[in-house]
Amino acid sequence: MTPTQDKLERIFELQEKLNLKIGVDPKSMDQESKMQWLLNYTRAISQELAELVDCIPWKWWAKYQKPDLQNARVEVVDLLHFLVSTAQLLDMSADDLFEAYTKKHLVNVKRIDGGYHSKDENDCKHI
Structure with a gap:
Protein backbone atom coordinates (compact mmCIF):
# COMPACT_ATOMS: atom_id res chain seq x y z
CA MET A 1 0.00 0.00 0.00
CA THR A 2 1.40 3.37 -0.96
CA PRO A 3 1.36 6.16 1.65
CA THR A 4 -1.31 8.04 -0.31
CA GLN A 5 -3.49 5.04 -1.20
CA ASP A 6 -6.70 4.86 0.69
CA LYS A 7 -7.74 1.64 2.37
CA LEU A 8 -10.91 1.16 0.33
CA GLU A 9 -8.93 1.60 -2.90
CA ARG A 10 -6.48 -1.04 -1.65
CA ILE A 11 -9.32 -3.44 -0.84
CA PHE A 12 -10.68 -3.00 -4.38
CA GLU A 13 -7.20 -3.59 -5.83
CA LEU A 14 -6.66 -6.75 -3.77
CA GLN A 15 -10.11 -8.09 -4.64
CA GLU A 16 -9.55 -7.50 -8.35
CA LYS A 17 -6.29 -9.48 -8.17
CA LEU A 18 -7.95 -12.30 -6.24
CA ASN A 19 -10.81 -12.50 -8.74
CA LEU A 20 -8.38 -12.54 -11.68
CA LYS A 21 -6.62 -15.52 -10.04
CA ILE A 22 -9.86 -17.50 -10.29
CA GLY A 23 -10.61 -16.27 -13.80
CA VAL A 24 -13.20 -13.62 -13.00
CA ASP A 25 -12.46 -10.52 -15.08
CA PRO A 26 -15.48 -8.20 -15.31
CA LYS A 27 -13.68 -6.06 -17.89
CA SER A 28 -13.72 -8.92 -20.40
CA MET A 29 -17.19 -10.32 -19.60
CA ASP A 30 -20.29 -10.04 -21.70
CA GLN A 31 -23.56 -9.05 -20.03
CA GLU A 32 -24.73 -12.66 -19.63
CA SER A 33 -21.54 -13.65 -17.79
CA LYS A 34 -21.79 -10.60 -15.54
CA MET A 35 -25.36 -11.52 -14.63
CA GLN A 36 -24.29 -15.07 -13.80
CA TRP A 37 -21.49 -13.80 -11.56
CA LEU A 38 -23.83 -11.30 -9.91
CA LEU A 39 -26.08 -14.23 -9.08
CA ASN A 40 -23.08 -16.25 -7.82
CA TYR A 41 -21.96 -13.40 -5.59
CA THR A 42 -25.48 -12.75 -4.32
CA ARG A 43 -25.79 -16.40 -3.33
CA ALA A 44 -22.38 -16.27 -1.67
CA ILE A 45 -23.39 -13.16 0.29
CA SER A 46 -26.53 -14.94 1.43
CA GLN A 47 -24.48 -17.93 2.59
CA GLU A 48 -21.96 -15.74 4.41
CA LEU A 49 -24.83 -13.99 6.19
CA ALA A 50 -26.15 -17.37 7.31
CA GLU A 51 -22.68 -18.27 8.59
CA LEU A 52 -22.53 -14.97 10.46
CA VAL A 53 -25.90 -15.71 12.08
CA ASP A 54 -24.51 -19.10 13.17
CA CYS A 55 -21.76 -17.27 15.09
CA ILE A 56 -24.27 -15.37 17.20
CA PRO A 57 -26.56 -16.91 19.83
CA TRP A 58 -29.80 -16.04 18.07
CA LYS A 59 -31.90 -18.39 20.19
CA TRP A 60 -32.38 -15.98 23.07
CA TRP A 61 -34.07 -18.76 25.08
CA ALA A 62 -31.17 -21.22 24.69
CA LYS A 63 -28.65 -20.67 27.47
CA TYR A 64 -26.11 -23.15 26.05
CA GLN A 65 -25.17 -21.00 23.07
CA LYS A 66 -21.93 -19.02 23.11
CA PRO A 67 -20.99 -16.30 20.64
CA ASP A 68 -18.04 -16.95 18.33
CA LEU A 69 -16.97 -13.35 17.82
CA GLN A 70 -13.65 -14.28 16.21
CA ASN A 71 -15.40 -16.24 13.47
CA ALA A 72 -18.09 -13.53 13.19
CA ARG A 73 -15.30 -11.12 12.26
CA VAL A 74 -14.08 -13.55 9.59
CA GLU A 75 -17.59 -13.83 8.16
CA VAL A 76 -17.85 -10.02 7.97
CA VAL A 77 -14.60 -9.99 5.98
CA ASP A 78 -15.94 -12.73 3.70
CA LEU A 79 -19.03 -10.59 3.13
CA LEU A 80 -16.80 -7.67 2.20
CA HIS A 81 -14.96 -9.83 -0.35
CA PHE A 82 -18.21 -10.66 -2.11
CA LEU A 83 -19.66 -7.15 -1.79
CA VAL A 84 -16.56 -5.61 -3.37
CA SER A 85 -16.63 -8.23 -6.13
CA THR A 86 -20.29 -7.36 -6.76
CA ALA A 87 -19.48 -3.66 -6.91
CA GLN A 88 -16.70 -4.37 -9.41
CA LEU A 89 -19.09 -6.36 -11.61
CA LEU A 90 -21.36 -3.32 -11.57
CA ASP A 91 -18.42 -1.23 -12.83
CA MET A 92 -18.04 0.57 -9.50
CA SER A 93 -14.68 1.78 -8.27
Whole structure:
Protein backbone atom coordinates (compact mmCIF):
# COMPACT_ATOMS: atom_id res chain seq x y z
CA MET A 1 0.00 0.00 0.00
CA THR A 2 1.40 3.37 -0.96
CA PRO A 3 1.36 6.16 1.65
CA THR A 4 -1.31 8.04 -0.31
CA GLN A 5 -3.49 5.04 -1.20
CA ASP A 6 -6.70 4.86 0.69
CA LYS A 7 -7.74 1.64 2.37
CA LEU A 8 -10.91 1.16 0.33
CA GLU A 9 -8.93 1.60 -2.90
CA ARG A 10 -6.48 -1.04 -1.65
CA ILE A 11 -9.32 -3.44 -0.84
CA PHE A 12 -10.68 -3.00 -4.38
CA GLU A 13 -7.20 -3.59 -5.83
CA LEU A 14 -6.66 -6.75 -3.77
CA GLN A 15 -10.11 -8.09 -4.64
CA GLU A 16 -9.55 -7.50 -8.35
CA LYS A 17 -6.29 -9.48 -8.17
CA LEU A 18 -7.95 -12.30 -6.24
CA ASN A 19 -10.81 -12.50 -8.74
CA LEU A 20 -8.38 -12.54 -11.68
CA LYS A 21 -6.62 -15.52 -10.04
CA ILE A 22 -9.86 -17.50 -10.29
CA GLY A 23 -10.61 -16.27 -13.80
CA VAL A 24 -13.20 -13.62 -13.00
CA ASP A 25 -12.46 -10.52 -15.08
CA PRO A 26 -15.48 -8.20 -15.31
CA LYS A 27 -13.68 -6.06 -17.89
CA SER A 28 -13.72 -8.92 -20.40
CA MET A 29 -17.19 -10.32 -19.60
CA ASP A 30 -20.29 -10.04 -21.70
CA GLN A 31 -23.56 -9.05 -20.03
CA GLU A 32 -24.73 -12.66 -19.63
CA SER A 33 -21.54 -13.65 -17.79
CA LYS A 34 -21.79 -10.60 -15.54
CA MET A 35 -25.36 -11.52 -14.63
CA GLN A 36 -24.29 -15.07 -13.80
CA TRP A 37 -21.49 -13.80 -11.56
CA LEU A 38 -23.83 -11.30 -9.91
CA LEU A 39 -26.08 -14.23 -9.08
CA ASN A 40 -23.08 -16.25 -7.82
CA TYR A 41 -21.96 -13.40 -5.59
CA THR A 42 -25.48 -12.75 -4.32
CA ARG A 43 -25.79 -16.40 -3.33
CA ALA A 44 -22.38 -16.27 -1.67
CA ILE A 45 -23.39 -13.16 0.29
CA SER A 46 -26.53 -14.94 1.43
CA GLN A 47 -24.48 -17.93 2.59
CA GLU A 48 -21.96 -15.74 4.41
CA LEU A 49 -24.83 -13.99 6.19
CA ALA A 50 -26.15 -17.37 7.31
CA GLU A 51 -22.68 -18.27 8.59
CA LEU A 52 -22.53 -14.97 10.46
CA VAL A 53 -25.90 -15.71 12.08
CA ASP A 54 -24.51 -19.10 13.17
CA CYS A 55 -21.76 -17.27 15.09
CA ILE A 56 -24.27 -15.37 17.20
CA PRO A 57 -26.56 -16.91 19.83
CA TRP A 58 -29.80 -16.04 18.07
CA LYS A 59 -31.90 -18.39 20.19
CA TRP A 60 -32.38 -15.98 23.07
CA TRP A 61 -34.07 -18.76 25.08
CA ALA A 62 -31.17 -21.22 24.69
CA LYS A 63 -28.65 -20.67 27.47
CA TYR A 64 -26.11 -23.15 26.05
CA GLN A 65 -25.17 -21.00 23.07
CA LYS A 66 -21.93 -19.02 23.11
CA PRO A 67 -20.99 -16.30 20.64
CA ASP A 68 -18.04 -16.95 18.33
CA LEU A 69 -16.97 -13.35 17.82
CA GLN A 70 -13.65 -14.28 16.21
CA ASN A 71 -15.40 -16.24 13.47
CA ALA A 72 -18.09 -13.53 13.19
CA ARG A 73 -15.30 -11.12 12.26
CA VAL A 74 -14.08 -13.55 9.59
CA GLU A 75 -17.59 -13.83 8.16
CA VAL A 76 -17.85 -10.02 7.97
CA VAL A 77 -14.60 -9.99 5.98
CA ASP A 78 -15.94 -12.73 3.70
CA LEU A 79 -19.03 -10.59 3.13
CA LEU A 80 -16.80 -7.67 2.20
CA HIS A 81 -14.96 -9.83 -0.35
CA PHE A 82 -18.21 -10.66 -2.11
CA LEU A 83 -19.66 -7.15 -1.79
CA VAL A 84 -16.56 -5.61 -3.37
CA SER A 85 -16.63 -8.23 -6.13
CA THR A 86 -20.29 -7.36 -6.76
CA ALA A 87 -19.48 -3.66 -6.91
CA GLN A 88 -16.70 -4.37 -9.41
CA LEU A 89 -19.09 -6.36 -11.61
CA LEU A 90 -21.36 -3.32 -11.57
CA ASP A 91 -18.42 -1.23 -12.83
CA MET A 92 -18.04 0.57 -9.50
CA SER A 93 -14.68 1.78 -8.27
CA ALA A 94 -13.79 2.44 -4.64
CA ASP A 95 -14.59 6.11 -5.29
CA ASP A 96 -17.96 5.20 -6.83
CA LEU A 97 -18.84 3.03 -3.85
CA PHE A 98 -17.81 5.74 -1.39
CA GLU A 99 -19.84 8.37 -3.24
CA ALA A 100 -22.93 6.12 -3.41
CA TYR A 101 -22.51 5.19 0.26
CA THR A 102 -22.35 8.82 1.40
CA LYS A 103 -25.42 9.74 -0.69
CA LYS A 104 -27.38 6.76 0.64
CA HIS A 105 -26.23 7.57 4.17
CA LEU A 106 -27.78 11.02 3.85
CA VAL A 107 -31.03 9.45 2.61
CA ASN A 108 -31.02 7.11 5.64
CA VAL A 109 -30.41 10.00 8.03
CA LYS A 110 -33.25 11.97 6.42
CA ARG A 111 -35.55 8.95 6.76
CA ILE A 112 -34.67 8.46 10.42
CA ASP A 113 -34.99 12.16 11.23
CA GLY A 114 -38.34 12.30 9.43
CA GLY A 115 -39.73 9.21 11.12
CA TYR A 116 -39.73 7.18 7.89
CA HIS A 117 -43.52 6.96 7.79
CA SER A 118 -43.78 6.13 4.11
CA LYS A 119 -41.61 4.84 1.30
CA ASP A 120 -40.57 7.38 -1.33
CA GLU A 121 -39.59 5.50 -4.49
CA ASN A 122 -37.68 8.55 -5.72
CA ASP A 123 -35.47 9.28 -2.72
CA CYS A 124 -32.65 7.08 -4.03
CA LYS A 125 -32.87 7.92 -7.76
CA HIS A 126 -29.94 10.35 -7.46
CA ILE A 127 -27.55 7.68 -6.19
